[in-house]
Amino acid sequence: MSYKKDFPIFEKHPDLVYLDTGASAQKPKVVIDAVSDFYASDYANIHRGLYELSEKSTALYGQSREAVGRFIGASSDKIIFTRGATESINLLRYVMAGEFEEGDTILVTVMEHHSNFVPWFDLAKEKGLNLKVVELHDGSLGGDDIVDAMDESVKLVCSVHVSNSTGIEIDVEKVCSIAHEFGAKVLVDASQSVVHKKVDVESIGCDFLVFSGHKLYGPTGIGVLYAQDMNGLPPFHFGGDMIKFVEKDNVEYLDGPQRYEAGTPNIAGAVGLKAAIEYLEGIGMEEVERRDGELIEYAESQLQELGFVDLVGKGLRKSAVSFVVQGVHPHDVAQILSDNNIAVRAGHHCTQPLNKALGHTATVRFSFGIYNEKADIDKAVEVLKEVKKLFS
Numbered sequence: 001m002s003y004k005k006d007f008p009i010f011e012k013h014p015d016l017v018y019l020d021t022g023a024s025a026q027k028p029k030v031v032i033d034a035v036s037d038f039y040a041s042d043y044a045n046i047h048r049g050l051y052e053l054s055e056k057s058t059a060l061y062g063q064s065r066e067a068v069g070r071f072i073g074a075s076s077d078k079i080i081f082t083r084g085a086t087e088s089i090n091l092l093r094y095v096m097a098g099e100f101e102e103g104d105t106i107l108v109t110v111m112e113h114h115s116n117f118v119p120w121f122d123l124a125k126e127k128g129l130n131l132k133v134v135e136l137h138d139g140s141l142g143g144d145d146i147v148d149a150m151d152e153s154v155k156l157v158c159s160v161h162v163s164n165s166t167g168i169e170i171d172v173e174k175v176c177s178i179a180h181e182f183g184a185k186v187l188v189d190a191s192q193s194v195v196h197k198k199v200d201v202e203s204i205g206c207d208f209l210v211f212s213g214h215k216l217y218g219p220t221g222i223g224v225l226y227a228q229d230m231n232g233l234p235p236f237h238f239g240g241d242m243i244k245f246v247e248k249d250n251v252e253y254l255d256g257p258q259r260y261e262a263g264t265p266n267i268a269g270a271v272g273l274k275a276a277i278e279y280l281e282g283i284g285m286e287e288v289e290r291r292d293g294e295l296i297e298y299a300e301s302q303l304q305e306l307g308f309v310d311l312v313g314k315g316l317r318k319s320a321v322s323f324v325v326q327g328v329h330p331h332d333v334a335q336i337l338s339d340n341n342i343a344v345r346a347g348h349h350c351t352q353p354l355n356k357a358l359g360h361t362a363t364v365r366f367s368f369g370i371y372n373e374k375a376d377i378d379k380a381v382e383v384l385k386e387v388k389k390l391f392s
């Protein structure tokens with residue numbers, strides 16, 4: 001079954017081989033139509049109008065929250081809409097600041113995207129906390145490495161689910177159970193995993209989970225923070241739509257997701273995200289995972305067969321394959337692929353600590369989406385042979 005026909009971009013660019021879904025996914029027609037129909041037929045601001053269009057718009061926004069909840073196995077009152085994974089993590093960084101005391105530890109893995117590293121680095125610096133980085137052990141990161149890093153001072157563990165840089169999965173269920181034994185909370189960055197496998201917050205057992213809509217075939221500017229319990233944490237932004245009442249000398253804030261969604265949110269983004277989720281549900285996440293698994297395995301074997309390519313990272317790859325072509329800078333590889341209509345990402349992938357641990361400043365990444373087929377990998381591999389010839 002080919003899903004390429006669902007994506008109008010490939011009609012406009014029939015020769016495009018898109019291997020950069022890890023950066024952002026292309027959009028299926030159902031998502032484009034949902035956003036366009038919303039603006040054409042149902043648009044008004046939410047939560048404020050007593051007229052029909054505003055009520056419809058408010059209902060659509062609420063339905064999107066329900067769709068996100070269903071998609072990750074959470075009730076909708078635990079879903080906070082943000083601009084993306086980066087904002088979700090920054091929201092937590094600010095509202096949780098008061099939860100830490102000097103000397104407490106925040107644990108992050110060396111595999112984090114900068115967006116799940118830099119906010120915690122900044123908070124640790126501001127509040128005199130220890131930022132402890134769980135390092136790779138023998139090229140990979142397992143449960144034992146997390147156990148060894150834990151102690152009673154750890155109050156929060158931040159772990160990526162699937163690395164955007166290497167495509168490798170971390171056993172976050174294990175991370176959560178170990179962290180909880182020590183009384184620490186766990187934030188899971190599911191930005192890459194939700195796109196490729198069924199993610200269920202109950203079975204993972206995390207306290208917080210974040211992802212972006214645009215990597216999940218949805219629009220840009222909409223993201224998710226799942227919070228098992230915000231437990232009265234203070235608001236992030238202040239303004240309209242997050243208050244119970246305002247008096248000259250007193251303000252009371254709403255509870256629930258709206259407490260963290262001040263101002264007019266990205267309503268059309270939420271509508272588009274719901275359409276994206278329904279698109280994936282129509283295919284089935286088990287099918288998505290099976291297809292991706294086949295592509296990854298095929299890419300690994302084809303690249304290894306070349307004999308001049310080193311795969312980067314060790315472990316189970318779920319979303320991407322990163323590699324270096326021996327003797328050729330990754331940027332040159334990406335440029336020549338681009339000259340042949342093949343879009344890949346080359347560079348540090350916003351994971352500089354991980355790259356350093358793996359001994360590379362940059363890599364080339366093939367990351368896959370529902371529209372990719374084995375023929376895409378074949379085309380890219382043929383170009384890699386040309387690259388090698390050119391630089392020999």
Ligand SMILES: Cc1ncc(COP(=O)(O)O)c(C=O)c1O
Nearest residue numbers: 084085086113115164191192212
């Ligand atoms: C694992 C991971 N976390 C976080 C992010 C940040 O996502 P965004 O830029 O959509 O906020 C990315 C983006 O590449 C990512 O791959």
